[in-house]
Amino acid sequence: MAYDPARTTAPAATNLPEPIKETPSQTAGPFIHVGIMCATAGITPPFGTDLTTNRDLPAGEKITIEGRILDGEGAVATEAVIESWQADRAGSFARGIWRRAASDLETGIFRIETVKPGTAPDTGLAPHIALWIVARGLNNGLLTQLYFAEDDLTSDPILALVPEARRPTLIASGRDGTYCFDVHLQGPHETVFFDT
Amino acid sequence: MSDEPLQPRDWSWHPASDFPAYRSTRLRAPRQPLIAIPEALRDTGGPAFGHDLIAETDADLIINSATAGESAIGERILIHGHLLDEAARPIPDALIEVWQANASGRYRHKRDGYQAALDPNFSGCGRCMTDSDGRYSFRTIRPGPYPWPNGGNDWRPAHIHFSIFGHQFAQRLITQMYFEGDPHIAICPILNAIADPRAVSQLVARLDMAHAVPMDLQAYRFDMVLRGPAATYFENRPEGA
Numbered sequence: 001m002a003y004d005p006a007r008t009t010a011p012a013a014t015n016l017p018e019p020i021k022e023t024p025s026q027t028a029g030p031f032i033h034v035g036i037m038c039a040t041a042g043i044t045p046p047f048g049t050d051l052t053t054n055r056d057l058p059a060g061e062k063i064t065i066e067g068r069i070l071d072g073e074g075a076v077a078t079e080a081v082i083e084s085w086q087a088d089r090a091g092s093f094a095r096g097i098w099r100r101a102a103s104d105l106e107t108g109i110f111r112i113e114t115v116k117p118g119t120a121p122d123t124g125l126a127p128h129i130a131l132w133i134v135a136r137g138l139n140n141g142l143l144t145q146l147y148f149a150e151d152d153l154t155s156d157p158i159l160a161l162v163p164e165a166r167r168p169t170l171i172a173s174g175r176d177g178t179y180c181f182d183v184h185l186q187g188p189h190e191t192v193f194f195d196t
Numbered sequence: 197m198s199d200e201p202l203q204p205r206d207w208s209w210h211p212a213s214d215f216p217a218y219r220s221t222r223l224r225a226p227r228q229p230l231i232a233i234p235e236a237l238r239d240t241g242g243p244a245f246g247h248d249l250i251a252e253t254d255a256d257l258i259i260n261s262a263t264a265g266e267s268a269i270g271e272r273i274l275i276h277g278h279l280l281d282e283a284a285r286p287i288p289d290a291l292i293e294v295w296q297a298n299a300s301g302r303y304r305h306k307r308d309g310y311q312a313a314l315d316p317n318f319s320g321c322g323r324c325m326t327d328s329d330g331r332y333s334f335r336t337i338r339p340g341p342y343p344w345p346n347g348g349n350d351w352r353p354a355h356i357h358f359s360i361f362g363h364q365f366a367q368r369l370i371t372q373m374y375f376e377g378d379p380h381i382a383i384c385p386i387l388n389a390i391a392d393p394r395a396v397s398q399l400v401a402r403l404d405m406a407h408a409v410p411m412d413l414q415a416y417r418f419d420m421v422l423r424g425p426a427a428t429y430f431e432n433r434p435e436g437a
Contacts, residue, residue, distance in 0.1 A: 035295025
């Protein structure tokens with residue numbers, strides 16, 4: 001191609017298709033901590049604020065969610081990241097609570113400290129916490145929901161969409177405020193994942 | 197905006213979850229179909245992040261981890277673009293976080309054992325907020341391709357990971373940006389999990405001479421799109437097309 005001075009200043013066309021579409025997902029890979037929880041990667045944070053911990057919890061019953069992400073052979077993922085989104089204790093999503101946690105690099109256990117959500121009276125929905133999971137080998141983030149064993153779940157319209165035999169994968173039992181919630185990516189106890 | 201209806205995801209545009217050529221998917225991709233939650237029952241809202249939490253240097257990977265007066269090694273580049281929804285509306289005040297390998301293809305992560313050298317002046321983490329027009333930009337260095345354990349002779353194309361928050365948690369997205377002209381793109385099993393070549397092309401940043409800074413930075417344009425309201429109700433022509 002002949003030298004063309006105009007080419008040295010030409011603006012780029014967009015990378016978007018027409019009509020435009022949602023940007024395709026790609027795996028978070030094993031080194032996600034570098035970007036979103038850099039201390040976990042072993043990096044001295046170059047940022048002045050930590051978006052993960054720089055959020056006060058609103059009033060409510062303090063609870064801890066503890067769990068692991070397991071593959072089809074029961075191996076524990078040690079590089080997953082889990083984000084939670086939930087209503088506050090009054091059931092308001094306008095004052096919703098977001099948290100982010102990493103699987104421990106050794107044990108694979110993640111821990112989310114939050115308050116127990118409530119539910120708005122007119123919805124019929126039982127209190128729940130949405131969990132979004134990304135990891136190596138997950139080309140798309142996975143969305144699941146945690147329910148609380150002590151609540152009345154019989155009329156929840158979302159659980160009603162789940163085959164009865166699979167509902168236990170979404171229900172966590174608490175002890176002294178700590179709820180265990182293991183996520184099975186495959187296998188006979190495969191956790192229910194949602195499309196919203 | 198934090199509670200408007202969203203159209204369902206078009207999963208055919210996204211990578212297949214189970215794609216055996218990407219070995220890690222074999223034991224991790226769920227086997228059961230997703231269960232769709234009707235729009236009326238979907239949780240709305242999502243976390244908001246204030247501009248005050250983010251410093252300007254957070255988006256400058258060339259210097260944000262460098263000793264004063266020094267800078268990262270590599271091709272100096274500007275990555276910039278618009279963040280839009282599927283109705284082609286700009287998404288302002290959205291948090292974008294990025295991470296990447298250094299110029300030799302090594303991550304500053306205690307788990308990355310690749311023998312390529314670390315750069316003492318580069319960590320590979322950055323973040324910014326989109327402005328009121330949905331624009332974002334990062335200054336960084338072009339990452340190197342690198343080999344990875346996938347059972348064979350597999351090399352990742354040069355890429356930058358993007359984590360994007362819209363105004364609803366249901367818009368949450370993590371993706372990767374690639375570079376126009378990289379020959380590794382066509383042979384990458386992670387990218388090949390995307391069936392439609394137009395969707396692959398959407399992840400490839402274009403060389404953008406008009407935004408290069410002479411004698412300083414080469415520029416790449418990378419526009420991104422999060423879920424939005426049903427497209428049929430809106431004009432959805434990308435800006436500049």
